[in-house]
Amino acid sequence: xxxxxxxxxxxxxxxxxxxxxxxxxxxxxxxxxxxxxxxxxxxxxxxxxxxxxxxxxxxxxxxxxxxxxxxxxxxxxxxxxxxxxxxxxxxxxxxxxxxxxxxxxxxxxxxxxxxxxxxxxxxxxxxxxxxxxxxxxxxxxxxxxxxxxxxxxxxxxxxxxxxxxxxxxxxxxxxxxxxxxxxxxxxxxxxxxxxxxxxxxxxxxxxxxxxxxxxxxxxxxxxxxxxxxxxxxxxxxxxxxxxxxxxxxxxxxxxxxxxxxxxxxxxxxxxxxxxxxxxxxxxxxxxxxxx
Amino acid sequence: xxxxxxxxxxxxxxxxxxxxxxxxxxxxxxxxxxxxxxxxxxxxxxxxxxxxxxxxxxxxxxxxxxxxxxxxxxxxxxxxxxxxxxxxxxxxxxxxxxxxxxxxxxxxxxxxxxxxxxxxxxxxxxxxxxxxxxxxxxxxxxxxxxxxxxxxxxxxxxxxxxxxxxxxxxxxxxxxxxxxxxxxxxxxxxxxxxxxxxxxxxxxxxxxxxxxxxxxxxxxxxxxxxxxxxxxxxxxxxxxxxxxxxxxxxxxxxxxxxxxxxxxxxxxxxxxxxxxxxxxxxxxxxxxxxx
Numbered sequence: 001x002x003x004x005x006x007x008x009x010x011x012x013x014x015x016x017x018x019x020x021x022x023x024x025x026x027x028x029x030x031x032x033x034x035x036x037x038x039x040x041x042x043x044x045x046x047x048x049x050x051x052x053x054x055x056x057x058x059x060x061x062x063x064x065x066x067x068x069x070x071x072x073x074x075x076x077x078x079x080x081x082x083x084x085x086x087x088x089x090x091x092x093x094x095x096x097x098x099x100x101x102x103x104x105x106x107x108x109x110x111x112x113x114x115x116x117x118x119x120x121x122x123x124x125x126x127x128x129x130x131x132x133x134x135x136x137x138x139x140x141x142x143x144x145x146x147x148x149x150x151x152x153x154x155x156x157x158x159x160x161x162x163x164x165x166x167x168x169x170x171x172x173x174x175x176x177x178x179x180x181x182x183x184x185x186x187x188x189x190x191x192x193x194x195x196x197x198x199x200x201x202x203x204x205x206x207x208x209x210x211x212x213x214x215x216x217x218x219x220x221x222x223x224x225x226x227x228x229x230x231x232x233x234x235x236x237x238x239x240x241x242x243x244x245x246x247x248x249x250x251x252x253x254x255x256x257x258x259x260x261x262x263x264x265x266x267x268x269x270x271x272x273x274x275x276x277x278x279x280x281x282x283x284x285x286x287x288x289x290x291x
Numbered sequence: 292x293x294x295x296x297x298x299x300x301x302x303x304x305x306x307x308x309x310x311x312x313x314x315x316x317x318x319x320x321x322x323x324x325x326x327x328x329x330x331x332x333x334x335x336x337x338x339x340x341x342x343x344x345x346x347x348x349x350x351x352x353x354x355x356x357x358x359x360x361x362x363x364x365x366x367x368x369x370x371x372x373x374x375x376x377x378x379x380x381x382x383x384x385x386x387x388x389x390x391x392x393x394x395x396x397x398x399x400x401x402x403x404x405x406x407x408x409x410x411x412x413x414x415x416x417x418x419x420x421x422x423x424x425x426x427x428x429x430x431x432x433x434x435x436x437x438x439x440x441x442x443x444x445x446x447x448x449x450x451x452x453x454x455x456x457x458x459x460x461x462x463x464x465x466x467x468x469x470x471x472x473x474x475x476x477x478x479x480x481x482x483x484x485x486x487x488x489x490x491x492x493x494x495x496x497x498x499x500x501x502x503x504x505x506x507x508x509x510x511x512x513x514x515x516x517x518x519x520x521x522x523x524x525x526x527x528x529x530x531x532x533x534x535x536x537x538x539x540x541x542x543x544x545x546x547x548x549x550x551x552x553x554x555x556x557x558x559x560x561x562x563x564x565x566x567x568x569x570x571x572x573x574x575x576x577x578x579x580x581x582x
Contacts, residue, residue: 099486122500134500159496161488169486173493176479177502183548184471188464191535194542195390195460197452202464205450209413209425210523211468213504232501244482251485253580257474260551288545 001025002150005054005061005081005088006045007074008095009037012121013064015128016094016154020062021045023153030054032065050079057086060147064094067239071097075105075116087114090143092151094135096120096236098243099165099172100250106139106164115143118164120171121155124232132156136174138166172244178278179241179261181215186282188216189223190289199224219279230277234268237278241265292316293441296345296352296372296379297336298365299386300328303412304355306419307385307445311353312336314444321345323356341370348377351438355385358530362388366396366407378405381434383442385426387411387527389534390456390463391541397430397455406434409455411462412446415523423447427465429457463535469569470532470552472506477573479507480514481580490515510570521568525559528569532556 001024006017009031017040021027027045031037034047041047048054051074055061061081063074071093075081081091082105091114093102102118109116117139127133133155137144141160144151151158161170188211192202200221207217219231241262248255267284268274276283292315297308300322308331312318318336322328325338332338339345342365346352352372354365362384366372372382373396382405384393393409400407408430418424424446428435432451435442442449452461479502483493491512498508510522532553539546558575559565567574 122497122502124501134496136496157496157499159492161492161496166486166488169483169488170493170496172486173479173483173488174497174500174502176482177475177497177504177507180471180475180478180548181502181504184468184475187471187544187546187548188467190544191467191539191542191546192460192464194544195457195463195538197457197460197464201450201452202461205425205427205448205452205461206413206465206468208448209465210415210505210509211413211465211472213468213472213506214501215504216468218501247486248482251482253478253481253485254576255478255482256551256555256579257471257478257548260547264547285545288547289543 002059003028003057004150005048005058007031007051007054007061007063008065009040010064011125012128014040015125016064017045019131019153020150025150028054028058051081052079052084055081055087056084058088060150061088061091062094063092066095068098068101068243071095072101076108082108082112082114087112089113090115090117090147092117092119092147094119094121096171096240097168099168099247102138102168103165115140116164117143117147118167119151120167122171122174123155135159136161136167136170138162138168139164169247172247175237175240176244176255176258178215180257181213182278182281183261183264185213185216185220186223186285189220189282190285190291223279223282228276228280228283230275232278233274234265234276234278234280235274238262238265238269293350294319294348295441296349298322298342298345298352298354299356300331301355302416303419305331306416307355308336310422310444311441316441319345319349342372343370343375346372346378347375349379351441352379352382353385354383357386359389359392359534362386363392367399373399373403373405378403380404381406381408381438383408383410383438385410385412387462387531388459390459390538393429393459394456406431407455408434408438409458410442411458413462413465414446426450427452427458427461429453429459430455460538463531463538466528466531467535467546467549469506471548472504473569473572474552474555476504476507476511477514477576480511480573481576481582514570514573519567519571519574521566523569524565525556525567525569525571526565529553529556529560
């Protein structure tokens with residue numbers, strides 16, 4: 001069993017850390033808001049006042065925080081992991097964050113002989129609790145093999161995609177796919193309603209064929225029932241789309257569908273729905289249509 | 292067994308008519324270009340010089356032609372089905388066409404005591420050959436039950452969606468879903484390539500989760516292999532999107548995702564790819580990106 005520094009105990013992180021405790025690992029946790037780590041501390045995790053202290057002497061560090069600026073501070077800040085006296089030989093950032101930042105962290109980590117993996121996930125809070133996340137990994141493949149037993153407690157599909165940043169890039173592809181698919185699903189369901197169709201019958205009629213998607217088959221019925229509980233928060237999806245847009249811009253790649261989706265999601269947030277699930281896009285398109 | 296007037300023996304129609312011959316039905320066929328009906332005639336189908344003549348005395352008429360104006364002429368023209376001396380009691384238009392026109396045909400048909408069904412399909416030429424189409428039906432439910440044994444030779448999932456026009460409306464929902472999903476898939480795969488990722492690995496990593504769709508899992512690999520053979524022609528998809536946009540406009544429903552997808556597909560056609568498959572959208576987005 002390993003000693004794991006675990007930074008970031010939000011909804012996702014707390015569920016993942018809990019699974020690692022169950023597996024018998026020793027955890028040293030840090031979170032900006034300590035209260036969110038109390039349940040883990042009560043179960044035997046140790047507390048550290050900073051990422052640097054948490055990481056000092058650990059076998060591996062796992063981070064899942066909020067925004068790229070939080071990732072940057074967690075790794076590169078004065079109280080960050082790379083500033084530890086005796087940092088872990090492998091660090092894993094599971095935040096959905098900037099591919100560019102992932103490469104920069106990997107380079108700076110290498111200067112201290114640390115191998116850094118970027119390993120964002122998909123599968124949401126349910127996947128985090130049940131250990132069924134998809135984990136998209138960039139960075140040194142040998143390092144991945146060393147920590148694979150740990151990651152296997154957290155996810156079922158663990159894919160190595162290439163050098164540092166490749167995990168984040170793959171997650172961006174994931175979000176690009178979801179963004180436009182969601183636009184289509186919302187427009188399709190609104191069209192169905194306007195046309196006087198029974199939207200559930202329509203989902204049954206089209207969801208199994210060429211128009212089928214995880215989104216229409218899983219979130220479509222929730223939209224029909226007007227259950228907009230998150231799944232995945234609008235505000236986090238907005239962050240992800242902004243990163244993808246920025247990277248695409250940097251690569252000179254026009255992404256008109258993603259750009260339009262992001263604008264529509266800005267409307268969702270502007271209408272006060274940033275803490276609903278991503279399928280609340282329906283509400284913004286309804287308002288656009290005066291419905 | 293029934294006597295079926297079958298109008299329209301293009302790729303889809305010929306395959307469907309062939310299955311009805313196999314089932315033992317008597318077919319009277321008409322097509323604008325007679326040459327495309329010859330294979331059916333050689334197998335025992337009778338020829339008629341117009342939809343009116345084909346329909347005269349038949350038990351049922353099935354039509355699958357090109358554009359809404361062709362549907363209109365086939366039903367409402369001077370040599371159309373409704374002008375037959377002894378028209379069939381049930382007529383079924385399986386063209387993807389205008390919901391508004393479907394309602395108009397149903398009304399005019401009712402004046403002659405004919406029940407008209409709109410029953411567009413999805414599943415492409417493979418589905419037509421194998422009898423595995425999805426059939427989305429609008430119109431009188433009793434009429435559908437009477438012809439269901441015939442339709443069961445053509446499709447596996449036959450869903451009644453509501454009154455006349457509802458089949459076409461449901462097909463429009465289907466196309467609205469596909470349009471934006473395809474934009475997302477193309478942008479995602481181009482992003483993957485620009486980022487130096489292996490696109491096939493990316494499809495494997497993300498296609499089974501929340502970003503999954505029929506499009507990414509079936510057409511994604513074809514795009515990667517640069518096989519743009521149709522499936523479904525760009526020019527036909529353009530027709531369908533135009534109908535959907537027109538109907539949405541009529542219903543005061545803004546559909547920004549669909550509108551943008553149609554504009555991008557106009558570019559595909561402008562670049563000379565109207566007779567490639569719908570996934571040739573990738574080529575237009577590549578050119579947009581100077582790739």
